[in-house]
Amino acid sequence: MRAGGRVALALWLGVSGLGIAGLGVFHRRWLPAPYDPLQPLDVRAAWTPVSPLKLGLLGLSDPFCNAALATVPWPVEAHARSGTATCPLRDVYTVDGGDIRLAPGGFLASCSLAVRWALFETQVATPIARDMFGSRLIAIRHVGSFACRDIRDRPGAQSSHATANAIDVAGFTLADGREIPVSAWHGGGPDSVYLHRARDGACRVFGVVLSPAYNALHAGHLHLQATGGGLCR
Template identity: 40%
Template sequence: MVLGAALLLTGCQGSRLVREFPPTPLALDAPIGLATRSKLVALGGDTPRCLALLDAGGVRHKVLPPVRQDQCGYEDGVRLERGGALPVAFNPGGLAVACPVAAALTIWQREIVQPAAQRHFGRAVTGIDHYGSFSCRRINARSTGDFSEHASARAIDIAGFRLAGGGSVTVRRDWNGEPARAAFLRDVRDGGCRLFTTVLSPDYNASHADHLHFDHAKRGFGGFCR
């Protein structure tokens, strides 16, 4: 009996490892695995595959023309549209992000945001407020140094969430506020760390007191989450 249980456990773990092994194709409707984040980052070098992934995953989107502004820009931009695999509305509308970020946001809202909202509020999230993605600037808005991931639309700043039936949760007001709201924000922050290589919150510094910063900076096998 013990041997049978051990074999079953080994089989389950083996099945999970096969599903999460990096060469296994990424699917937007699959559970988050150990290699999901690295697969999302890898999409940055293969726009046709990324767009095909959005199509296969039922993500409504519009492919955007390339943008070039000084030393900044992107060639893999999409505008996310509500519907299909993305029942939430991004506010303000017309959110333009690099395709891999769109794929990550699709998984994040389904696997992380909605379950967290049900746990803490018993309601769904119907809207996500943001401060945008593309911005031709350097890290920390310095005049010199490396450009931010915002400069290639590979980052997004999340400000808050709108709940079904009314009400909202915002990073600025609720990070250290009512326990359920604060716990929800930490859950969606921590879940973002499974899909983005950089996640910055109010716990990082005062510049992030009103938003969660997600990006796909190339960091090898690691990430930075705070």
């Protein structure tokens, strides 16, 4: 390449670099953070078309996930335990549920599961309860998250529970005393409608959601999984 050509190329690359940098600064000025794919997910923000992309990045970038976790509106504590020899855990947290009581207590969660759970509580389970029953959701019953085991009907295939990436929900309690067990799925009444709507909303937030509609192994709980490719049953 001639000297003049090299100079022209260098000038073009320099101008292009400045243009890209300037565009980055400019787009952050006019693009709100919830719509900016370069900004971490904020669980307090309204859902946007960019939210699924941000959710997908939770499991790919620890800093991105930790920034999202910092927006959860209740304390989430790092957990000192490291699982078991067969199923070691890293970067797990204890989720306590904030204003919504978790029964029998808090659960272990990966960063991604903790963030998605916060979205499920605040943007799915709570508003649907208020919309359908005019009552506040006060408790969610679950049957655990971390369990060092295989998928129950697939021996040899590690379950997402073995990495604290899934939680099984058994029921919901409202402030007016109403109990909504997941076993009411096929009942056909308001409780069943609530459960179906909660499942549909959860599918927007989690990577895999399995309900009593999936198989008999899930007759009494909703399996909410942070990982996966979008299976919603």
